Amino acid sequence: xxxxxxxxxxxxxxxxxxxxxxxxxxxxxxxxxxxxxxxxDFECIAIDDxxxxxxxxxxxxxxxxxxxxxxxxxxxxxIVEALNRGIGLARAPLIAxxxxxxxxxxxxxxxxxxxxxxxxxxxxxxxxxxxxxxxxGPLRLVDxxxxxxxxxxxxxxxxxxxxxxxMFRKAAIESAGLYRQAFRHAEDYDLWLRVAExxxxxxxxxxxxIKYRQHAAKISVVHRRQQALAxxxxxxxxxxxxxxxxxxxxxxxxxxxxxxDLFPQALMDDFRERLFAVRMGAPSFATEQDLVQAxxxxxxxxxxxxxxxxxxxxxxxxGLGAWKLRLHSLALTAITRALVVAPAQVGMGGLGKASRLLxxxxxxxxxxxPGKSRSSNAA
Numbered sequence: 001x002x003x004x005x006x007x008x009x010x011x012x013x014x015x016x017x018x019x020x021x022x023x024x025x026x027x028x029x030x031x032x033x034x035x036x037x038x039x040x041d042f043e044c045i046a047i048d049d050x051x052x053x054x055x056x057x058x059x060x061x062x063x064x065x066x067x068x069x070x071x072x073x074x075x076x077x078x079i080v081e082a083l084n085r086g087i088g089l090a091r092a093p094l095i096a097x098x099x100x101x102x103x104x105x106x107x108x109x110x111x112x113x114x115x116x117x118x119x120x121x122x123x124x125x126x127x128x129x130x131x132x133x134x135x136x137g138p139l140r141l142v143d144x145x146x147x148x149x150x151x152x153x154x155x156x157x158x159x160x161x162x163x164x165x166x167m168f169r170k171a172a173i174e175s176a177g178l179y180r181q182a183f184r185h186a187e188d189y190d191l192w193l194r195v196a197e198x199x200x201x202x203x204x205x206x207x208x209x210i211k212y213r214q215h216a217a218k219i220s221v222v223h224r225r226q227q228a229l230a231x232x233x234x235x236x237x238x239x240x241x242x243x244x245x246x247x248x249x250x251x252x253x254x255x256x257x258x259x260x261d262l263f264p265q266a267l268m269d270d271f272r273e274r275l276f277a278v279r280m281g282a283p284s285f286a287t288e289q290d291l292v293q294a295x296x297x298x299x300x301x302x303x304x305x306x307x308x309x310x311x312x313x314x315x316x317x318x319g320l321g322a323w324k325l326r327l328h329s330l331a332l333t334a335i336t337r338a339l340v341v342a343p344a345q346v347g348m349g350g351l352g353k354a355s356r357l358l359x360x361x362x363x364x365x366x367x368x369x370p371g372k373s374r375s376s377n378a379a
Contacts (some may be wrong), residue, residue, distance in 0.1 A: 018047070023051070071343075105209055151203065298318075
């Protein structure tokens with residue numbers, strides 16, 4: 001009796017991974033731009049990450065009409081888990097990223113697939129993006145470096161790729177360890193660094209591939225401070241790995257300002273100004289409570305971060321803020337501290353401000369009026 005043959009399973013040449021969370025307002029346009037591409041040999045894996053709006057219904061509706069759309073519903077776990085699950089489910093050797101609030105331009109997949117042809121060294125390929133506003137109106141074209149030394153230099157400072165415009169080799173992403181949960185809001189940049197370390201090329205096409213929507217709810221807008229922290233942590237981790245040192249972020253499930261204490265200080269000496277900015281954030285000097293809290297946060301910083309231009313500038317601005325609030329003792333403390341902690345970093349402009357304020361403080365009457373500070377030792 002002849003053996004029964006297993007039916008052949010068609011493997012698509014491309015998988016598209018589309019994480020979706022409460023994107024109903026833009027989702028139909030995003031799906032339409034993917035499903036209407038002239039390169040049609042793909043599957044689109046849409047991960048509904050616990051949406052509470054109409055996103056799930058829109059995905060299911062499109063899935064019934066187009067068998068290339070595979071819809072996965074899951075409880076909300078965040079974009080990193082959604083992306084990694086989509087990559088795990090992808091059957092094709094190449095994967096295109098897409099966001100639910102953006103728009104694929106015609107011919108995107110064809111252009112990227114053509115560039116991957118015969119390029120086993122190529123790990124990640126992005127392109128230029130057209131920024132659009134909430135209503136889809138054009139804003140400006142963002143130009144990314146094509147490759148080579150220009151892109152490598154860009155990579156040392158920040159992400160040289162528009163995340164939702166990339167196409168990548170699945171094997172390259174898996175060999176680099178996928179996206180890491182701790183680096184959410186900069187998960188793509190952390191991954192590109194590790195892909196480059198693994199020896200894969202990263203490039204951009206010099207043509208626009210997507211319309212990249214800018215709106216107030218976008219993750220990169222809402223979480224700017226966390227994104228700055230994760231970006232700097234990714235750079236520190238990259239330096240540690242390149243120096244053949246252990247990566248202190250390996251195994252972490254979240255990042256906070258204390259992560260930088262895990263790295264050898266000598267490794268990050270030229271990062272001191274950026275470390276100060278990330279760890280202090282943008283403190284408010286609107287009230288006495290704000291000032292006292294900011295100065296207390298400053299005191300908790302390592303001494304090497306206090307002795308920076310950023311540290312001196314912070315203290316001068318705190319002094320000016322205290323003066324405006326008629327907290328003269330607090331102003332004097334902050335300005336004096338700036339001159340003591342980082343005199344070389346104050347600079348001529350800051351020194352002029354500090355000197356003028358000191359003269360005004362010395363000539364000011366005794367603080368017996370309302371607004372007299374009771375917090376002169378806060379710094």
